[in-house]
Amino acid sequence: NAGVTQTPKFRxxxxxxxxxxxxxxxxxxxxxxxxxxDPGMGLKLIYYSVGAGITDxxxxxxxxxxxxxxxxxxxxxxxxAAPSQTSVYFCASSHGQGSRELFxxxxxRLTVL
Amino acid sequence: AQxxxxxxxxxxxxxxALVLLRxxxxxxxxxxxxxxxxxxxxxxxLLLKYTTGATLVKGINGFEAEFKKSETSFHLTKPSAHMxxxxxxxxxxxxxxxxxxxxGQGTRLTINx
Numbered sequence: 359n360a361g362v363t364q365t366p367k368f369r370x371x372x373x374x375x376x377x378x379x380x381x382x383x384x385x386x387x388x389x390x391x392x393x394x395x396d397p398g399m400g401l402k403l404i405y406y407s408v409g410a411g412i413t414d415x416x417x418x419x420x421x422x423x424x425x426x427x428x429x430x431x432x433x434x435x436x437x438x439a440a441p442s443q444t445s446v447y448f449c450a451s452s453h454g455q456g457s458r459e460l461f462x463x464x465x466x467r468l469t470v471l
Numbered sequence: 472a473q474x475x476x477x478x479x480x481x482x483x484x485x486x487x488a489l490v491l492l493r494x495x496x497x498x499x500x501x502x503x504x505x506x507x508x509x510x511x512x513x514x515x516x517l518l519l520k521y522t523t524g525a526t527l528v529k530g531i532n533g534f535e536a537e538f539k540k541s542e543t544s545f546h547l548t549k550p551s552a553h554m555x556x557x558x559x560x561x562x563x564x565x566x567x568x569x570x571x572x573x574x575g576q577g578t579r580l581t582i583n584x
Contacts, residue, residue: 389570391571398480398576399576400561400574400576403571408570414570416571448515450514458503459517460505460515460517462515464513465512
């Protein structure tokens with residue numbers, strides 16, 4: 359069982375470029391989440407999804423977009439990258455019922471120069 | 472609205488000493504409570520969780536936490552710190568029917584030799 363897999367692990371972007379962070383899970387979880395983590399700032403929710411075809415904004419959605427066409431995949435799109443988007447991004451998933459435990463990927467470190 | 476407050480963004484203890492990381496919560500209904508650990512350059516992983524039942528919860532690596540409703544607390548403890556416990560620790564909360572966990576700001580634990 360691979361769990362939650364994120365790619366790429368590291369990426370450097372120039373200002374104004376676009377890219378997609380990939381996230382896939384093999385646990386058949388309904389709920390998926392994207393967080394960003396900045397030093398000393400904890401985790402901030404960007405977007406989340408409670409099932410295929412359903413997405414909703416979190417605390418800090420500006421500059422990002424998501425889609426959820428399948429249960430397994432939840433890509434995060436950065437349009438017109440800005441230095442403020444330099445961060446570590448984490449994808450997570452949850453069954454959505456029962457204990458509500460989140461399973462996290464290993465993170466994607468993005469630098470915008 | 473629910474909230475989680477972790478007291479102390481940075482805690483430092485000596486190897487072999489007691490570890491105590493504080494977490495207080497606010498919730499109008501009974502919450503599910505979690506502690507996650509993040510080792511350097513890794514994603515978060517579940518340390519322990521409280522859902523219902525026994526209020527003293529044991530987790531991995533010798534950690535435990537006690538749910539105290541009267542004090543709205545869920546403090547994390549370990550009797551004897553080990554160098555490998557150095558990490559960032561996050562307390563989190565969710566209520567039944569909610570779609571998103573609420574995270575505290577995190578506490579960085581340093582272990583002194």
